[in-house]
Amino acid sequence: MWDENKTMKCLVWNGKHNIEYTEHPRPKLTEPKDILLRVTATTICGSDLHLLKDTFPGMKKGDIPGHEFMGVVEEKGEGVHKLNIGDRVIVSFAIACGECSYCKREEFTACETTNPSTAMEAVYGHKCAAFYGYSHLTGGVPGGQAEFVRVPFADFNCMIVPDDIPDEKALYMTDIMVTGLHGNKCAEVGEGKTVAIWGMGPIGLMAAKWATILGAKMVIGIDCVPERLELAKDRLHIETINFKEEDVLKRLPELLGANELDCAIECAGFDYTHSWLHKIETFVGLETDTSEIITQIFKAVRKYGNVGLIGDYVGLANHFPIGAMMEKNLTIKSGQTPGLRYWDFCLEKMRSGEMDPTFLVTHRGSLADGPTFYKAMCDQKGGLIKVFMRPENFDQNAEKPVLLDA
Numbered sequence: 001m002w003d004e005n006k007t008m009k010c011l012v013w014n015g016k017h018n019i020e021y022t023e024h025p026r027p028k029l030t031e032p033k034d035i036l037l038r039v040t041a042t043t044i045c046g047s048d049l050h051l052l053k054d055t056f057p058g059m060k061k062g063d064i065p066g067h068e069f070m071g072v073v074e075e076k077g078e079g080v081h082k083l084n085i086g087d088r089v090i091v092s093f094a095i096a097c098g099e100c101s102y103c104k105r106e107e108f109t110a111c112e113t114t115n116p117s118t119a120m121e122a123v124y125g126h127k128c129a130a131f132y133g134y135s136h137l138t139g140g141v142p143g144g145q146a147e148f149v150r151v152p153f154a155d156f157n158c159m160i161v162p163d164d165i166p167d168e169k170a171l172y173m174t175d176i177m178v179t180g181l182h183g184n185k186c187a188e189v190g191e192g193k194t195v196a197i198w199g200m201g202p203i204g205l206m207a208a209k210w211a212t213i214l215g216a217k218m219v220i221g222i223d224c225v226p227e228r229l230e231l232a233k234d235r236l237h238i239e240t241i242n243f244k245e246e247d248v249l250k251r252l253p254e255l256l257g258a259n260e261l262d263c264a265i266e267c268a269g270f271d272y273t274h275s276w277l278h279k280i281e282t283f284v285g286l287e288t289d290t291s292e293i294i295t296q297i298f299k300a301v302r303k304y305g306n307v308g309l310i311g312d313y314v315g316l317a318n319h320f321p322i323g324a325m326m327e328k329n330l331t332i333k334s335g336q337t338p339g340l341r342y343w344d345f346c347l348e349k350m351r352s353g354e355m356d357p358t359f360l361v362t363h364r365g366s367l368a369d370g371p372t373f374y375k376a377m378c379d380q381k382g383g384l385i386k387v388f389m390r391p392e393n394f395d396q397n398a399e400k401p402v403l404l405d406a
Contacts, residue, residue, distance in 0.1 A: 001027065001028070001030060001150075002025035002026070002027060002028065003025055003026045003027070003028040004025050006025065006026040007023050007024065007025060007026060008023070008024055008025075008026045008146060008147035008148045008393075009021065009022070009023055009024070009146070009147050009367060009368070009391065009392055009393075010022065010024045010064050010145060010146030010147060010367070011064065011065060011066065011145040011146070011367065011370045011371070012024065012062050012063065012064055012065075013051060013052075013059055013060075013061070013062070013063045013064075013065055014061050014062070015054070015061060016052075016053065016054035017052060017053065017054075017378075019052060019065070019370060019371045019374045020371065021367065021368050021370055021371055024064070024146070026147075026148050027142060027148055027149060027150035028150070029075060029076075029077050029150065030150065031077060031079070031152060032077040032078050032079030032080075033077055033079040033080060033152060033153050033154060033155065034076075034077045034080070034150055034151060034152055034154060035073050035074075035075065035076045035077065035080055035083060035150075035151045035154040035158070036073075036074045036075040036076075036148060036149075036150060036151075037069075037071040037072070037073060037074060037089070037091065037148065037149045037150075037151050038071050038072045038073075038074040038147070038148055038393075039069050039070070039071040039144055039146060039147055039148065039149060039391050040070060040071045040072060040088070040167055040390065040391070040394055041069065041070050041071070041167045041168075041170075041171045041388065041389065041390060041394075042066055042068065042069040042070075042144050042145050042146075042171070042367065042389050042391070043066075043068045043069075043171060043172075043386065043387050043388060043389060044066070044068075044145070044370065044373055044374060044377060044387055044389075045067060045068055045175055045176070045202075046201045046202060046203065046269075046377070047134075047269070047312050048065055048066070048067075048133075048374070049374075049377060049378050050269070050270075050312060050314075051065055051134070051135065052374055052378055053378065055270075056134075056135055056137075056312070056314055057119075057135065057137055057314070058117075058119065058135030058136040058137035058138070058140075059135045059136070060136060060140070063133070063135070063136075063140070063142070063143075064133055064142040064143045064145060064146050065133040065134070065143045065145050066132065066133040066143035066144040066145030066146065067093035067131055067132040067133050067134055067143055067144060067174070067175060068093060068144065068171065068172070068174045068175045068176070069091060069132075069143075069144025069145070069149065069171070069174065070088070070089060070090040070091060070161070070167060070170055070171050070174060071088070071089065071091075071149070072086060072087065072088050072089075073085050073086060073087045073089065073154075074148065076154065077154075080154050080155055081155060082155040083154055083155060083158060083160070087160050088160065088161045088167075089158040089159060089160055089161060090158065090159050090161055090170050090171070090173050090174050090343075091132075091144070091149075091151055091157055091158055091174060092108070092157045092158075092174065092339050092340050093131055093132055093174055093175045093337075093339060094108055094109045094111070094129040094130070094131055094336060094337075094338070094339065095111065095114040095115075095129055095130040095131070095132070095139070095141065095152055095153065095157055096108040096109075096111040096114065096129055096153065096156060096157060096340065097111050097112070097113035097114055097153050097156070098153060098155075098156035098157075099113070100112040100113050103156075106338055106340070106341045107338060108129060108338040108339070108340050108341065109128055109129045109335065109336040109337065109338050110126075110128050110129060111128070111129035111130075112127070114129050114130040114139060114152065114153070115127045115128060115129055115130040115138060115139040116130075116139060116140075117130075117136060117137055117138065117139055117140070119136070119137055120137050120138070123137075123315075128336070129336075131336075132144055132149070133145065145367065145370055145389075146367075146391075147367070147391040147392070147393050156340075157340070159173075159343055162347070164351070165347070165350060165351075168358055168361070168388060169350055169356065169357055169358060171388065172206075172357035172386075173339075173343060173346050173347070173357075174339070175337070175339065176202045176203055176206045176357070176360075176386070177206055177342075177346050177355070177357050178337050178339035178341075178342040178343070178346060179203050179206070179207075179310060179337040179339070180203055180204075180205075180206025180207040180208075180209065180210050181206075181207075181210045181342050181345070181346065182308075182310060182337040182338070182339075182342065183197075183203070183207040183210075183265040183266075183267060183308045183310040184207060184210045184211055184214055184263075184265065184308070185308070185333075186265070186306075186307075186308030186309070186310060186333035186334060186335070187263040187264060187265045187306045187307060187308035187333070188263060188306040188331070188333075189210075189211050189214050189216055189263045189265075189306075190214055190215055190216075191214070191215035191216075192215065192216075192217050193211075193215070193216045193217065193262040193263050194216065194217060194218045194220075194256060194259050194260065194261050194262045194263065195208075195211045195216045195218065195219045195220070195261075195262065195263045195264070195265065196219075196220040196221075196222060196252060196261055196263075196264050196265075196297075196300065196301075197211070197219070197220070197221050197222065197264075197265045197267055198222045198264070198265070198266050198267060198268050198293050198296070198297060198311075199222070199223060199266065199267035199268035199269070199293075199311060200221045200222070200223035200225070200228040200229060200231075200232050200240070200267075201223075201228065201267065201268075201385070202360050202385060202386045203267045203310065203311075204221060204223070204228075204265070204267035204268075205221075205228070205231065205232060205236065205359075205360045205385070206357065206360065207265050207267055207310075208221055208232060208236050208238055209236055209355065209359070210355075211263075211265075212236065212238070213349060213354050213355065216263075217259075218238075218239065218255075218256065218259065219236070219238040219239070220238065220239045220240065220241060220252065220255055220256075221236075221238055221239070221240045221241070222240070222241045222243055222248055223240070223242070223243070224242055224243050224244040225380050226242075227362075227383040227385065228385060229242055231359075231360065231385065235359045235360075236359075239255050241255075248296060248300070249296065249299055249300060252300050260302035260305075261300055261301050261302055261305060262301075262302060262305055262306065263301070263305065263306045263307075263308070264297045264300060264301045264305065264306070264307045264308070265307075265308045265310065266293055266294065266297055266307070266308065266309045266310065266311045267310060267311050268293050268311045269311035269312040269313065270288065270289035270290060270311070270312055270313045270314055270315070270317070273290045273292065274290075274292050275292060277319075278290040278291075278292055278318075278319075281318055286318065287315070287316050287317055287318045288314060288315030288316055288317075289313050289314060289315050289316065289317040290317060291317040291318065291319050291320045291321065293311075294309070294317070294320065294321065295319070295320075295321045295324075298321045298324040298325060298328070298330060299321075299324060301328075301330060302328075303328045303329055303330075304328070304329045304330070304331075305328070305330055305331070306330070306331045306333075307330055307331065307332045307333070308333055308334070309332065309333070309334035309335075310334065310335075310337070313334075360385050360386045361385075361386045361387070361388050362383055362384055362385045362386060362387075363376075363382075363384050363386075363387045363388075364387065364388040364389070364390075365387065365388075365389055365390075366389060366390055366391070366392055367389050367390070367391045367392060368392060369387075369389065370389065373387045373389070
């Protein structure tokens with residue numbers, strides 16, 4: 001798995017609130033369908049903060065995080081036929097084999113082949129696909145916050161990036177762009193719909209952007225971080241609610257006027273507890289996830305409304321509002337994003353000019369800045385929303401993005 005004779009720089013998880021930039025053996029090819037990717041761009045996902053805070057199970061000291069990355073093919077196995085040395089590619093955050101029944105139905109995050117975790121099967125009844133850099137529950141596959149990554153089933157999980165799409169845009173097709181779109185698909189957003197989005201981090205902001213592209217007549221973003229809400233208003237021109245200053249369930253009808261809320265998208269996740277009840281239950285181990293946001297969503301959305309749950313949920317939540325779901329005839333869709341399904345559509349919208357993901361990138365730096373960026377994201381300070389990072393071995397003469405300084 002590792003070439004002890006060659007080293008690279010990367011980020012590693014060494015425990016709660018401990019991300020370190022260090023030297024590490026370089027990965028090597030282990031299967032014929034592998035490639036070795038020289039990473040040219042990577043970033044930090046909001047869901048990586050669950051790992052930082054040690055609220056997602058299955059991390060081990062020394063694990064390399066990161067599931068949003070791209071790069072250039074450095075080496076390839078004899079079973080790789082669609083990619084060549086030097087190709088610039090993006091990589092799906094979920095690893096699919098391309099051959100099982102789930103992959104053939106384009107349910108890529110449910111791949112039967114790539115995740116060896118018996119723990120996931122014990123907890124959920126089935127195994128799902130492996131993810132890069134996201135704990136041993138999801139396969140223990142080393143992630144992309146590194147100078148090099150081994151990519152399994154590379155022909156299936158990589159897309160060659162066209163020359164007219166720079167790294168600064170292509171990188172975000174690996175997760176946040178497709179996940180924001182997936183949230184809209186789950187909530188059945190379309191022409192003339194009203195949409196509210198809980199959580200205005202990068203996924204929520206991207207979901208809001210997609211909602212406008214898909215024809216929603218009103219989009220409302222809900223959060224408490226001023227920089228996120230300002231960006232949503234200034235760049236996306238949507239309505240916003242600061243839930244620390246306003247009662248969401250009272251403010252939503254005021255903004256909607258004569259309309260009802262057709263679609264709701266949950267982009268916050270499991271560990272954002274607000275009430276003392278849920279804080280106590282989580283602390284003493286009576287639940288792992290909180291249902292507070294879901295309860296609010298079920299109250300807010302209209303009867304026969306649609307809800308997309310794409311925030312990370314991992315275990316058990318008490319006080320789940322099953323009665324509201326039943327009596328209001330709500331349609332709930334959720335799940336990890338089958339990103340490969342959406343790549344062509346994302347590429348089309350970037351080329352048309354409708355989608356430019358760089359609107360949410362506020363900071364850039366090198367991979368060595370990773371620990372600092374992690375802390376700033378966790379503390380929600382410094383206005384950091386999304387980062388763009390280059391490894392130290394990146395050609396500094398290459399084009400750089402025009403972004404705000406860290």
